[in-house]
Amino acid sequence: MRDFVYERPQTMAQALTLLTAGDAKVLAGGTDLIAQMREGRRSAGCLVDVKGIGELTRISMLPEGGVAIGAAASAAAVSRSAIAANYPAVAQSARLIGGVQVQNRASLGGNICNGAPSADGVPALVCHAAEARIAGSAGTRQVPLEEIFVGPGKIAIEASELLVSIVLPPPPARSAVAYLRFTPRREMDIAIAGAGTYIRLDQRGVIAEARVALASVAPTPMRAPLAEQRLVGERPTLALLEEVGRRAAHEARPISDTRGSADYRRSLVAVLTMRALGDCCGQLGIDVEATSK
């Protein structure tokens, strides 16, 4: 491993100065970066440990409602925080990232910035319409989280920029989010496929808004817009959820690899999407099983 300088800035300005100087990488939990550097897959002349910056480690309720999750907050901190009340799927997803030892270090921001299509932290955030707050020398920008994913391991955040936080709007009334994944082992495994879903009902119980976010079935985490459109304007029934699952499977663009074939992944998307939507319905007090009788 090439030698590097370790820096632990206390402010965003100091961190950005270090990142702008070049040949630097952001260190948060280090659970991927340190392993990759030791294996020679990544290298940097300077590691900028951002865990000393309050804004990056805090999980704060916003005055206008919603929450900002500091990008360097650990998965354990996210899963144990007060956001579990309003964003249970986000807290539950954080408990899926590695085992306890990894969750105590790995950050939600790192899970995002690795750009892995399988990132378990991402679908629930996308379902909550999360935005990424990104700081650079020219100022701060805020973009929909799903727009920063470019390809496997590639994100639209420059090396000179810093992901500061994930901003979640307040969950609307009569809405729910769920994320389900499939792994051959119960824990410590990478998803073969994952599906996150969001629905919001209007006062009559008709779906007014929907999001479907899929993991591990495309070069990036992806939305399934045709599946989403099929939900809007309908009352949730088992038959509808099954049809939406099939649509999501059709929209997925999986590859075949050692963890599963493309066909298998599509089948999983159909089932996981249907079940995640069923979970959302359950949170909203709707028994979709009853609609099939």
Add this chain to the structure above:
Amino acid sequence: MKTLITCTVNGEERTALADTRDTLLELLRDRLGLTGAKEGCGNGNCGTCTVLVDGAAVCSCLMLAQEAPGHAIVTIEGLAKGGALHPIQQAIVEIGGTQCGFCTPGIVLSAKALLDANGLPTDAEIRHAIAGNLCRCTGYGKIVEAIHSAAATLGGR
């Protein structure tokens, strides 16, 4: 490059001359002579390098030694008191929750972090707590049994 690192290990302030690239595991094993934590996979999958940092179980192979200052680190060497094994260690000995022993220090520390937070864990909670600790000898039955037994000894706090 070399750098002096000072942090609290097993309740004592320790200072060592380390390489700037050292992981916490290398600091503990190679600079401080605490070889209880092992390197298995070196990438966070096996948990043999588990230590407690401020009470939380972490993989010491995935943390830089330079991140350690200001934190309290506990290794397996810090558990026995006055020659008496910690109740988790004692339970693993009595119940036979160990064979080759390579994973045992990490399992004991993961169990300690669990029992410090949750005095009477369920089977599922124990299995979740040690999911990041691979044992290739025993299967996990006796390990889980030993952690239940230690919880009872510790009084189910």
